[in-house]
Amino acid sequence: MATYAHVIDGTRHVFDDLRTLLACATPERSGDRLAGVGAGSAVQRAAAQMALADVPLGAFLQEALVPYEADEVTRLIVDSHDAAAFAPIAHLTVGSFREWLLSDDVDSDVLARVAPGITPEMAAAVAKIMRAQDLVLAARKARVVTRFRNTIGLAGRMATRLQPNHPTDDLAGIAASVLDGLLYGSGDAVIGINPALDNVAHVVRLLEMLDAVITRYEVPTQACVLTHVTSTLRAIERGAPVDLVFQSIGGTQGTNASFGVSLSLLAEARDAALSLHRGATFAEGPGQNVMYFETGQGSALSAGAHHGCDQQTLEARAYGVARHFAPLLVNSVVGFIGPEYLYDGKQITRAGLEDHFCGKLLGLPMGVDICYTNHAEADQDDMDVLLTVLGAAGCTFIMGVPGADDVMLNYQSTSFHDALYARRVLGLRPAPEFEAWLERMAIFAPGSGARLLEHAGGLPPAFARALHLEPRSRNDV
Incomplete structure (x- = not known):
């Protein structure tokens, strides 16, 4: 099992395994404090994020965070991994994976093709080193229908x-x-x-x-x-x-x-x-x-x-x-x-x-x-x-x-x-x-996307007929 380290201001921060590294790289949250995991300081968190950025994506296929033999979720993740879908990104580290996700060459079609090759741990890892705007931009590209x-x-x-x-x-x-x-x-x-x-x-x-x-x-x-x-x-x-x-x-x-x-x-x-x-x-x-x-x-x-x-x-x-x-x-x-x-x-x-x-x-x-x-x-x-x-x-x-x-x-x-x-x-x-x-029922104006139609009494006629009611205030429905 590998150890991971990064030096900040002359201090070498060492993380004993991938599980510890991921926990320490996570932005602050009360649940991790309650669990007794995560970084003890902002400096340690920054060191963990820098160390995590250098981890090859392939490492997540070699080191299970939860033991394979004891957990059916781990077995599902490992056994269903699509090596062919992973191949285009197999050479990347977590840091270069972030850069790849944000690049203009990566669109919804590309993301759909590689998705079966991305494990949950890879996704979690790259999220930990992304800013809010990175999370927005990359997620916006992904289209799942x-x-x-x-x-x-x-x-x-x-x-x-x-x-x-x-x-x-x-x-x-x-x-x-x-x-x-x-x-x-x-x-x-x-x-x-x-x-x-x-x-x-x-x-x-x-x-x-x-x-x-x-x-x-x-x-x-x-x-x-x-x-x-x-x-x-x-x-x-x-x-x-x-x-x-x-x-x-x-x-x-x-x-x-x-x-x-x-x-x-x-x-x-x-x-x-x-x-x-x-x-x-x-x-x-x-x-x-x-x-x-x-x-x-x-x-x-x-x-x-x-x-x-x-x-x-x-x-x-x-x-x-x-x-x-x-x-x-x-x-x-x-x-x-x-x-x-x-x-x-x-x-x-x-x-x-x-x-x-x-x-x-x-x-x-x-x-x-x-x-x-x-x-x-x-x-x-x-x-x-x-x-x-x-x-x-x-x-x-x-x-x-x-x-x-x-x-x-x-x-x-x-x-x-x-x-x-x-x-x-x-x-x-x-x-x-x-x-x-919504347009057929005269709830939204045709072609408006989200503009409500106003009706005398407030209730669309189709609803009033179905309810056997006279139109009344929309707020009374």
């Missing part, structure tokens, strides 16, 4: 997950939030409910309600109840209308075990969802992306399964798990775990940019829940900044939560209005099939 009932990830597009959570799972309350979100152009990534109650009969009721809304209004989107994968499997057995299978995942076998999942269980769930054939057919073929994963820096430490690694590297390894299952959506819930792992707005912003960059670099349809908990040193201004920068970076999707305040999960996210802001300021549009539906 997925399909189920619509097309996610095209250039110039930013989708939203409509998140209509309710503290008691009241169906009428959830339906009202769904309609409210649709009327503001939210929901093209997915209409996804975090259930307050996690039993199969209840999950089936929620799925049937969402399916009824999508069917009634002919909305070109997909639904998901974010229950445990085993509950989704049982719902499928009962004939429930399951579009996407959700699961939280992590970057080590132990983390996934704490979530009650394994790679074989995820494969079983994906096969079950594919067997339903609920996706639309496109010119490129049927929509085959049926998985929705959520991740977050700090989950491995929270599970006691971090193996002495830093949280950003393990987050990237979670994307290695996600990539294997060809998901429709992957979402870093970046500030949700709390200030124990990401202390303030600065750390949340940095982590959000890292997560988005690493996910896109590995070939994932990466979204970010731009969020914080109420006991973090962060506020909505921090989230506005992160939203704007992620929009510039080509983020695949964000959240749409009524009022940006999730009253069931008790955290702060982004609202329907925030998505409109980002689309207007950055010239971004919804998924094309969803945009056409």
Whole structure:
């Protein structure tokens, strides 16, 4: 096992192994302090970053951070590595890899070709030596397109997950939030409910309600109840209308075990969802992306399964798990775990940019829940900044939560209005099939991208007819 070193002002800083080097090179965050890993000073961090820049990319294929024989995630990463895709960058160090990513010769097509050859550890390593603008520029180049009932990830597009959570799972309350979100152009990534109650009969009721809304209004989107994968499997057995299978995942076998999942269980769930054939057919073929994963820096430490690694590297390894299952959506819930792992707005912003960059670099349809908990040193201004920068970076999707305040999960996210802001300021549009539906329903002005049409009484006539209501104020829907 190699050691790594760099001299600053006459002091030689030595790092015993690649795991230690990566941890010490990571920008400051509270979770690494809690874990007892990471640099002890800014000088040591700079030395680690300089040493890391000189590490050949091939070293990450030779030295496992988490033992191969003890961890199925490591085995997945190693055994699925595409040597042919790696060949064009095999001669690079971490530092020259950064320069290559930022060069004008590297575009979305080039990144797509090399993505299967990039391991999560390589992605994490190069992120550690990049500035915020580097993370934005490189991620913006990566285009990852997925399909189920619509097309996610095209250039110039930013989708939203409509998140209509309710503290008691009241169906009428959830339906009202769904309609409210649709009327503001939210929901093209997915209409996804975090259930307050996690039993199969209840999950089936929620799925049937969402399916009824999508069917009634002919909305070109997909639904998901974010229950445990085993509950989704049982719902499928009962004939429930399951579009996407959700699961939280992590970057080590132990983390996934704490979530009650394994790679074989995820494969079983994906096969079950594919067997339903609920996706639309496109010119490129049927929509085959049926998985929705959520991740977050700090989950491995929270599970006691971090193996002495830093949280950003393990987050990237979670994307290695996600990539294997060809998901429709992957979402870093970046500030949700709390200030124990990401202390303030600065750390949340940095982590959000890292997560988005690493996910896109590995070939994932990466979204970010731009969020914080109420006991973090962060506020909505921090989230506005992160939203704007992620929009510039080509983020695949964000959240749409009524009022940006999730009253069931008790955290702060982004609202329907925030998505409109980002689309207007950055010239971004919804998924094309969803945009056409918004125009057909007279919600968005034709060709406007994100301009709401005004109606007498506030409610588009098509909705008023479907609801058997007279038009009324949009805010009353």
